[in-house]
C-alpha cells in the first residue's frame with residue numbers, strides 16, 4: 569500500500585515537473601542527466617538532451633533519453649531549461665532559443681561558469697527567471713556539491729531547483745557574487761582532489777606497491793578521510809592530530825609536504841581557478 573502511494577506521488581511529481589531540456593549535453597550536462605535518472609527524480613524519457621553533433625548522443629538515445637539537435641523544439645516541450653554549453657558557445661544558443669522562451673512557463677538554470685543571471689536575462693528577457701547552479705561531475709553518482717544562486721527567481725522556484733539538486737548531492741544557496749569561488753572550490757575541486765589521489769598512488773608505487781593496488785589504497789584512504797569529516801563533523805586538524813604520533817612518521821611526512829608547498833599550492837591553484845572562472849565569459853565577448 570505504502571509502496572503504491574509512493575509510486576503514485578512520484579508519478580504526480582514527475583508530471584508536475586514536466587520535461588527537462590539540457591541544452592549542451594557534454595560532460596556536465598550528461599553527468600546531471602545520469603544523476604537525475606539514477607536518483608529517480610526524472611525518467612530518461614522526460615529528459616531532452618541536445619547538442620549540435622547529435623550522433624554523439626546515440627548511446628543516450630539507446631538508454632531512453634530524448635536526443636535532439638534542435639534547441640528550439642527542446643525548449644518548447646520542456647518547463648525546466650538547463651544551459652550547459654561552454655561560455656563561448658552561450659550567446660549563439662541564447663539568440664537561438666529566445667523566440668521560444670516563455671517567462672511564465674520556463675525556469676532557466678545555468679551551470680555555465682562566469683555568466684551572471686543578468687547576462688542571461690539581458691539576452692532572454694528581464695522577466696525570465698534564471699537560477700545559476702554550480703554542480704560537479706560527481707552529480708552522476710548523486711555525490712555533487714552544488715551551489716545555487718538567483719537574483720529574480722521566486723522562492724518557490726529556488727526551492728524547486730534546490731530540491732532537484734538535493735536528489736543528486738548536497739546543496740548550498742549562496743550569493744551570486746560567490747559563484748566563481750564556488751566554481752573553483754567545488755566544480756574544479758573534483759579535479760584537484762583526484763590529482764591529489766593520483767599523486768598519493770604514485771608515491772605508493774615508489775614505496776613498493778603495484779600501481780593497481782596503490783590506487784585502490786589511495787582512493788579508499790581519501791574516502792575515509794572525507795567520511796571522517798562528514799560523519800564526525802570535525803575539523804581536518806583535529807583528525808590529523810589523531811594520526812600524528814609523537815616523533816612519528818606522519819608528522820615527518822606532513823612537514824616535508826608542507827616544506828614543498830602542499831597547502832600553499834592548493835590554495836594558490838584555487839585562487840587562480842576562481843580568477844579564471846570569473847573571466848571565462850567576458851574574455852570571449
Ligand SMILES: NC(=O)C1=CN([C@@H]2O[C@H](COP(=O)(O)OP(=O)(O)OC[C@H]3O[C@@H](n4cnc5c(N)ncnc54)[C@H](OP(=O)(O)O)[C@@H]3O)[C@@H](O)[C@H]2O)C=CC1
Nearest residue numbers: 592593594595596619620621652653654655657680681755
Ligand atoms: N565539466 C564540469 O565539471 C563542469 C562544467 N561546468 C560548465 O558547464 C559548461 C559545459 O562544460 P563541459 O560539460 O565541461 O563542456 P563540454 O564541451 O563537454 O560540453 C558542452 C556541450 O555543449 C554542446 N553544444 C555546444 N554548442 C551547442 C549548441 N548551440 N546547442 C546545443 N549544444 C551545444 C557541445 O556539443 P556539440 O559540439 O556537438 O554541439 C558539447 O557537448 C561550461 O560552461 C562549464 O563552465 C560547470 C560545472 C562543472
Ligand SMILES: O=C(O)[C@@H]1CCC=N1
Nearest residue numbers: 681751752755756848
Ligand atoms: O574547467 C572548467 O572551466 C569547467 C568549469 C568548472 C569545471 N569545469
